[in-house]
Amino acid sequence: MSTTPTAGYYDTFYAEGGWRYSLVREWWWHRRHFVRRFKLRRGMRMLEVACGMGMHTDLFCRMGFDCSGIDLCPTGISAAQQRYPRRDFHVADAKAALPWEPGSFDVIVTRGCSLYHYDLAAPGPRAATQNLWQYLKPNGLFVLIIVSDLSGSRDPVKIWQNRLEDYRMHFEPFDSACTVDWHRGLVICGARRRA
Numbered sequence: 001m002s003t004t005p006t007a008g009y010y011d012t013f014y015a016e017g018g019w020r021y022s023l024v025r026e027w028w029w030h031r032r033h034f035v036r037r038f039k040l041r042r043g044m045r046m047l048e049v050a051c052g053m054g055m056h057t058d059l060f061c062r063m064g065f066d067c068s069g070i071d072l073c074p075t076g077i078s079a080a081q082q083r084y085p086r087r088d089f090h091v092a093d094a095k096a097a098l099p100w101e102p103g104s105f106d107v108i109v110t111r112g113c114s115l116y117h118y119d120l121a122a123p124g125p126r127a128a129t130q131n132l133w134q135y136l137k138p139n140g141l142f143v144l145i146i147v148s149d150l151s152g153s154r155d156p157v158k159i160w161q162n163r164l165e166d167y168r169m170h171f172e173p174f175d176s177a178c179t180v181d182w183h184r185g186l187v188i189c190g191a192r193r194r195a
């Protein structure tokens with residue numbers, strides 16, 4: 001699909017059980033490429049955007065972070081609330097007002113948010129980053145983790161395979177010193193809100 005999938009697509013997907021993650025693999029991957037990579041400290045206030053069925057929000061809480069999760073898809077959030085009743089989940093659009101005060105989060109992380117799978121210069125992803133930015137504390141960190149083989153392929157029926165440069169250009173207006181890494185098929189961007 002060449003455009004962001006509709007919430008209906010994920011309603012069906014999550015109603016059928018969604019992704020089957022290995023908790024152990026996800027734990028070690030995020031310890032190395034997220035927590036240690038960005039020197040995150042236990043107790044930090046964190047928001048996971050596009051949390052789907054909530055597995056990673058719960059994982060980040062287990063790692064010692066105070067993490068809430070949002071997703072556009074009500075079926076995903078409903079499943080997250082049932083699976084992880086002690087965690088904080090909300091149906092919300094990354095491009096719209098969120099149920100917190102601006103400046104609330106030390107870290108905003110998004111893994112595979114559909115908005116960032118296509119044209120990063122389009123109004124949707126730009127509006128999402130712009131909107132989420134205001135919910136970071138001064139010096140807060142925005143982390144985007146997303147699939148790409150870096151080939152630059154823009155197949156109209158698949159997700160785009162954006163290049164590192166596309167991510168750099170997306171975050172440039174927000175943080176000209178953002179870091180953009182790649183590890184075995186996943187792009188990891190880290191951008192900081194200036195103090």
Ligand SMILES: C[S@@+](CC[C@H](N)C(=O)[O-])C[C@H]1O[C@@H](n2cnc3c(N)ncnc32)[C@H](O)[C@@H]1O
Pocket residue numbers: 004007010019049050051052053070071072073076092093094095110111112113114115128
């Ligand atoms: C590929 S899934 C990733 C889900 C989860 N982060 C994971 O890694 O398993 C993409 C998710 O992005 C969510 N999403 C898409 N657009 C969104 C938006 N504007 N605001 C919040 N979530 C959005 C979808 O509902 C879906 O749950």
